[in-house]
Amino acid sequence: MTYHLITFGCQMNYSDSERIDSVFENMNIKSAEKNKADILIFNLCSVRQRAVDKVWGMLKNIKTQKHRKHPSASLGTGKSTENTKIKKIIIILTGCILPADKDKLKDKVDLILDIKNLVSWPNIIRDYFFTNYKLRITNYEPFKSYFSITPKHSSPFTAYIPIMTGCDNFCSYCAVPYTRGKEYSRPAEEILKEVNKLCVQGYREIILLGQNVNSYQSFMSFPPPIVVEGRLQRESPGTSNCLFAGIPACAVMTKDDVVNFPILLKLIDSIPGNYWLSFLTSHPKDMSEELINCFKECKHLMPYLHLPLQSGSDKTLKAMNRKYTAEQYVKLIHKIRKRFVNNSYIAISTDIIVGFPGETKKDFEATAALMKKIKFDMAYLAEYSPRPGTAAAKLKDNVSSAEKIKRKNYLNEILKKTALENNQKLVGQTISILAESIKDNFAFGRTNMMKNVRIKLDTKSTESIKTQKILIGQFVKIKIIKAGPWGLEGEMVKK
Numbered sequence: 001m002t003y004h005l006i007t008f009g010c011q012m013n014y015s016d017s018e019r020i021d022s023v024f025e026n027m028n029i030k031s032a033e034k035n036k037a038d039i040l041i042f043n044l045c046s047v048r049q050r051a052v053d054k055v056w057g058m059l060k061n062i063k064t065q066k067h068r069k070h071p072s073a074s075l076g077t078g079k080s081t082e083n084t085k086i087k088k089i090i091i092i093l094t095g096c097i098l099p100a101d102k103d104k105l106k107d108k109v110d111l112i113l114d115i116k117n118l119v120s121w122p123n124i125i126r127d128y129f130f131t132n133y134k135l136r137i138t139n140y141e142p143f144k145s146y147f148s149i150t151p152k153h154s155s156p157f158t159a160y161i162p163i164m165t166g167c168d169n170f171c172s173y174c175a176v177p178y179t180r181g182k183e184y185s186r187p188a189e190e191i192l193k194e195v196n197k198l199c200v201q202g203y204r205e206i207i208l209l210g211q212n213v214n215s216y217q218s219f220m221s222f223p224p225p226i227v228v229e230g231r232l233q234r235e236s237p238g239t240s241n242c243l244f245a246g247i248p249a250c251a252v253m254t255k256d257d258v259v260n261f262p263i264l265l266k267l268i269d270s271i272p273g274n275y276w277l278s279f280l281t282s283h284p285k286d287m288s289e290e291l292i293n294c295f296k297e298c299k300h301l302m303p304y305l306h307l308p309l310q311s312g313s314d315k316t317l318k319a320m321n322r323k324y325t326a327e328q329y330v331k332l333i334h335k336i337r338k339r340f341v342n343n344s345y346i347a348i349s350t351d352i353i354v355g356f357p358g359e360t361k362k363d364f365e366a367t368a369a370l371m372k373k374i375k376f377d378m379a380y381l382a383e384y385s386p387r388p389g390t391a392a393a394k395l396k397d398n399v400s401s402a403e404k405i406k407r408k409n410y411l412n413e414i415l416k417k418t419a420l421e422n423n424q425k426l427v428g429q430t431i432s433i434l435a436e437s438i439k440d441n442f443a444f445g446r447t448n449m450m451k452n453v454r455i456k457l458d459t460k461s462t463e464s465i466k467t468q469k470i471l472i473g474q475f476v477k478i479k480i481i482k483a484g485p486w487g488l489e490g491e492m493v494k495k
């Protein structure tokens with residue numbers, strides 16, 4: 001039996017999918033191409049209407065299909081059924097789904113499974129196949145908890161590590177508090193173990209994930225664990241061994257056992273290895289002084305921050321329940337950038353929603369003015385769409401679709417200019433990038449500011465291409481020779 005997984009939404013959903021892959025492999029159900037799979041899984045995101053519409057369209061197109069063989073043949077049940085049967089593909093729906101979207105899609109799918117309850121999936125799927133097809137799925141290992149499932153990382157050098165889930169902020173437009181529930185922070189020790197393991201395996205990039213990482217808070221018994229020969233161990237405080245990879249662990253953690261996000265970052269940063277560390281996503285109201293200081297104190301932390309602005313109008317921010325003003329946001333960016341002097345630089349990206357209910361031309365102009373002032377490196381611009389059940393869905397969606405597109409395009413033009421200006425400052429610099437892929441004689445990678453880079457490869461000899469291919473997943477020194485708004489061009493620096 002085989003499955004195919006289709007994922008929509010943010011990195012959290014992609015990270016969930018890496019654990020879904022592990023669950024299916026554990027049941028000995030193998031991944032397959034979409035048109036060859038017995039089970040289709042949609043990991044949906046209700047945050048944007050577009051994803052829901054796309055899944056709706058795909059589900060309408062999936063009709064009863066002829067299977068190549070009945071699943072029982074591949075399960076080794078002894079009943080080989082070489083005769084082709086007319087059988088429905090089994091469709092599973094999961095993800096960050098609003099109740100209204102579940103209602104809309106439920107008749108088109110066979111199972112709706114709660115991602116928070118991933119540990120129970122093997123039993124549910126086993127019962128489903130036995131009840132409906134008399135198929136036995138056996139010999140799978142039970143999981144203790146969601147986080148005890150070792151994800152099947154889709155990249156051998158970049159790993160997304162969920163550190164918390166859910167959100168208590170209830171921004172009026174957002175589906176997350178209804179789909180993911182209340183904030184839950186993963187125990188720090190579990191996160192440290194996972195990161196340490198990945199560093200030992202040679203991972204080059206660790207990205208901590210959560211809807212609002214900077215409100216992370218967990219508890220850990222004091223003293224924190226230390227790394228001894230690549231393993232986490234506990235030592236008593238005050239001894240000369242009370243070091244976390246060279247940093248006094250006692251200095252990182254206070255005596256009370258609360259681990260907030262800056263402490264977690266410092267503990268992770270103390271894990272030895274050649275890797276970059278970053279995090280997604282932060283709420284401006286939770287960007288503490290202590291966290292801002294981490295950009296200078298943590299050697300692995302990338303000079304990159306994604307800080308959603310959403311709107312430059314105080315009236316709209318209030319209606320969005322964002323709990324900060326435009327001025328506070330600007331001051332915050334100023335404070336963060338002040339930590340980067342003498343040729344050092346932090347790239348800042350953001351999210352902006354255009355056409356929120358009641359957004360007037362004046363409100364929109366305030367957003368445009370703020371974008372010009374802040375000069376973002378990147379911005380993810382979205383047209384507002386009401387999410388059923390949220391507070392904003394009760395407001396009149398009174399900005400026309402054409403006007404939303406116009407506003408989005410206008411902001412995109414501002415972004416194009418500021419991103420280009422920022423990228424041009426990097427021309428001539430020699431920097432390290434993480435090489436990610438090679439295609440058509442070009443290598444592609446990212447800087448530690450999350451900027452895409454394209455490098456023309458030397459194709460003169462077969463040997464040189466071979467040598468360059470080895471660099472995938474490694475840090476490579478390049479010189480930036482050209483800048484565009486959406487990326488950079490570089491050349492390899494000869495050793």
Ligand code: SF4
Nearest residue numbers: 167170171174176211
């Ligand atoms: S902070 Fe706001 S936008 Fe972000 S997940 Fe929570 S409710 Fe949604």
